[in-house]
Amino acid sequence: MGRLERPLAPDAGPVTAFARELRRLRTAAGSPGYRDMATRAMFSASVLSDAAAGYRLPTLQVALAFAEACGGDRASWERRWHEAARADGDDGSARPAVKAVQQHQENELRAADVRAVLPPPSQLPMEAHPLVGRRELLQRARALTAPSPDGQRLAAPLVISGQVGVGKTAFALRLAHELAVNLPDGQLYANLDPAADGRKDAAGIAGGFLEALGIPTDRIPNDPGQRIGLYRSLLNRRRLLVVLDGVQHERQIRELLVAAPESRVIITSRSRLLGLDGIGRIRLPALDRDESMELLAQLLGGDRVGDEPRACLRLADACGDLPLALNLAGRRIAARPEWMLQDSVSELLGDGSGGPVGHQGRDGQRAPGRFLARLQIGDDALSTRLDSAYRLLTPWARLMLRQFAGSDNPPSVDNVVYESADALAMLVERSAQPVEDLLERLLDAGLLDHSDLPGQYGLTPMARAYALTQPDPTEEDPAPAPATARGQAHARQPR
Incomplete structure (x- = not known):
């Protein structure tokens, strides 16, 4: 039972009459306390009490x-x-113009009231280490997530894409923690990677976010469309940060996206998600060699790296400057501080030759996947991430990856093997167009990347070593050729 309210003024004006009707409704509902009502109405108790006071029309x-x-x-x-x-x-x-100002003020009032009733969600994971490098890309990301100064262009969602292990989540979290300072209504985070049990559709994601925002379960619509609509409405009215991490495909999140006036949405995916329109995009490359050394110094200590730089350069070369590979290798070495760094690197690589990953050393003993198999710390392993990408490939895409990995092209100075679509088409005796389509699929799976030259693709040492450890796709009957390849000769089976 709520406390007694002051009597309404004796006049029968429309404001007083409306307040009287609100009081009657509350009495008929059992006179719930304004604090109880606030948890359902998402306005503070004082705002609700004022609505029935009769001073002004709410x-x-x-x-x-x-x-x-x-x-x-x-x-x-x-x-x-x-x-x-x-x-x-x-x-x-x-x-x-007046209505826009009023709407903004009402949004601010509502958001402040919500924060007074419920704590704002703070779901962002912690940053394990300060982000290394990426300064220019971060500056570009800040610009893409900011509205235009004249207010004509709202801040669009931002997609951060890149190959497996390139550091998309770390980059997104650094950006998110910066943006969160000016978004006081909370941060929402969803890990949609299947490896993290993130197989969710848009309605499921929206339902989880609504609960995090304090919407009572009985007020979350069962209808998927209405649930998503309520989520978008809240995003439009509040200053929220949303991070959708590890998105698999466009339809998983398309209905959740909105260019909200004061909220921000960050998306990470191996795929470029080209089916989404009206969004900003950034693709992350591997680190440059100086940044790789900086990351190893962060993990192993600057003095240790400074004393044995050649060992660190060998490790960075073997990892292809891939942040996740460097991180796992560095943490593994750091766990044995009593070892000389050179000995740790040689043991991790599997021989003392310093040859590139995927090739045998002088003693001929290094298998293609031996170093890759050792890049595991606890439950985190690079091979697990590569597995999750490989499982989604069609047989023809797996065959193309295997042909690429078995190319006679020597690795470049950055230990990446580069090939053009035309050259790979000759390997499999197919026309260039269907081969380029397969290469684009491999790129969106996070297993290839573009080079600086048009029509050329790069295969990192980690992805190459992984591909060479997989069963030969030609030992199984491949699925029918893609539609774009219809009428062309069958692929030559590699020996």
């Missing part, structure tokens, strides 16, 4: 929230509010 949103918290019919109370507004000399309309 805003439409406050009136509807009050009514719904007491079980009132939304359409009926919206009609009553407009009748009271007309009788009070205010039809509820305003000039566009």
Whole structure:
């Protein structure tokens, strides 16, 4: 039972009459306390109490929230509010510029009220280490997630893509923690990678976010479309940060995206998600060699790296400057500080030759995947990430990856093997167009990357070593050739 309210003024003006109707509705609902109502209405107890005080006509949103918290019919109370507004000399309309200001002020009021009732969600994972390098890319990401100064362009969602292990999540979290300072209504995070049990659709993601925002379970719509609509409405009214990590495909999140006035959305994916329109995009490359050395110094200590730089250069070369590979290797070496760094690197690589990954050393003993198999710390392994990407490939894409990995092209100075679509088409005796389509699929699977030259693709040492450890796809009957290859000669089986 709520506390007794002061009597309403004796006049029968429209504002007083409307307040009296709100009080009757609350009494019929069992006189719930305003604090209890606040958890359902998402406005503070003081705002709800003021709505029924009779001093002024509450805003439409406050009136509807009050009514719904007491079980009132939304359409009926919206009609009553407009009748009271007309009788009070205010039809509820305003000039566009004034209305925009009013809407912003109401959003601010509502957000402040929500924060007073419920703590804002803070779901961002911690950053394990400061981000190494990426300064220019971070500056570009900040620009892409900022609205235009004149307000004509809202901040669009940002997709951060790149190959397996390139550091997409670390980059997204660094950006997210920076943006979160100016987004006080909370941070929402969803890991959608299947390896992290993240197989969710848009409605499931929206439902989890609504619960995190404090929406009572009985007020979350069962209908997927209505649930997603409620989520988008909240995103439009509040200053929220949303991170969708490890997105698999466009349809998983398309319905969740909105260019909200004051919220920000960050997406990470191995794929470029080219099916999404109206968004910003950044593709992360591998680190440069200086950045790789900086990362190893962070993991192993600057003095240790400075004393044995050649061993660190060998390790960075073997890892292809891939952040995840460097991180796992560095943490593994750091766990044995009593070892000389040179000995640790040689043991990790599997021989003392310093030859590139995927090739045998002088003693001929290093298998292609031996170093890759050792890049594991606890439950985190690079091979697991590569497995998750490889499993989604078609037989023809697996064959193309195997042909690429078995190319006679020597690795470049950065230990990456580069090939053109035309050259790979000659290897499999197919025309260039269907081969290029397969290469683009491998790129969106996170197993290849573009080079600086048009039509050329790069295969990192880690992905190459992984491909060479997989069963030969030609030993199984491949699926029918892609539609774009119809009428062309069958692929030559590699020996």
